[in-house]
Amino acid sequence: MIQEMVEQVQIIRQKMRASQDRQKSYADTRRSDISFEVGEKLRRYLSDPSHVLSPEVIEVDEQLSYLETPKEILDRKVRKTRNGETALVKVLWTKHNVEEATWETEASMRESYPHLFA
Template sequence: MAPYEALYGRKCRSPLYWDEVGEKALVGPELVQMIVDKVKIVRQKLKAAQDRQKSWADLKGRPVEFNVGEKVYVKVSPMRGVVRFSKAGKLNPRYVGPFEILEKVGTLACRLVLPPSMSRIRNMFHVSQLRRYIPDPSHVLEVEPLLTKGNLGEELKYEEVPIRIVDTKEQVLRRRIIPYFKAQ
């Protein structure tokens, strides 16, 4: 419905609706009929444009269905200043995972089993954010033990200490010189 009709509970008293209200005799049937014909033409052209856009959109879209128990990757959305899934930067992967689908919520959402390290992230995702995982026997990841030297802290952080300066370089700009050092 039109905003006017939603606000006031009746149709707007414009020439578009005079044929429905019964004021056709006041203005003249030719003017009202001409306006009604124009409105029909506009509606037909809008419908044709919507159908054309829908046909192009349907060509690009692909129906994606996932089943319970399958493994999928989750897309890491690169937004400026937002770190998701503890990943940031442009060289990090676009997708993380694989994660198992716990249940389907409707036709377009899936609930995933996330590890405890991602407990703060909501575990329901739209299918457009998921990519199918194709199992590969060579894709088995082996867990390597962490560094056990004494410099590893409680939060798994360590301090890097340079051993020696390998190379030096100076970048000459117009008003200043920037020294660069390559450390081992």
């Protein structure tokens, strides 16, 4: 009975070694298929004074915060919910790009910044 068990353990070890060898050879073939062709696409950067960006001056208070004001309203939409409808406006803020515009409720914007709706 012990002899049978020893033989089965040897068979299991052989199968495990074979499986590991297959995994290693597969990994080696996959690794050799990968090639990097980045060198052809990269070019040396030549310095150009027109690429230099000038920083914006932002006035910061004692708490290291600043007042953000809306520049213009870009879009309007109405969100329908179970309880009713909410009018929204897309606001472009100062010192931000169009991609950073946010949707705000029209009522709160009319209350805080009525000059935008004139």
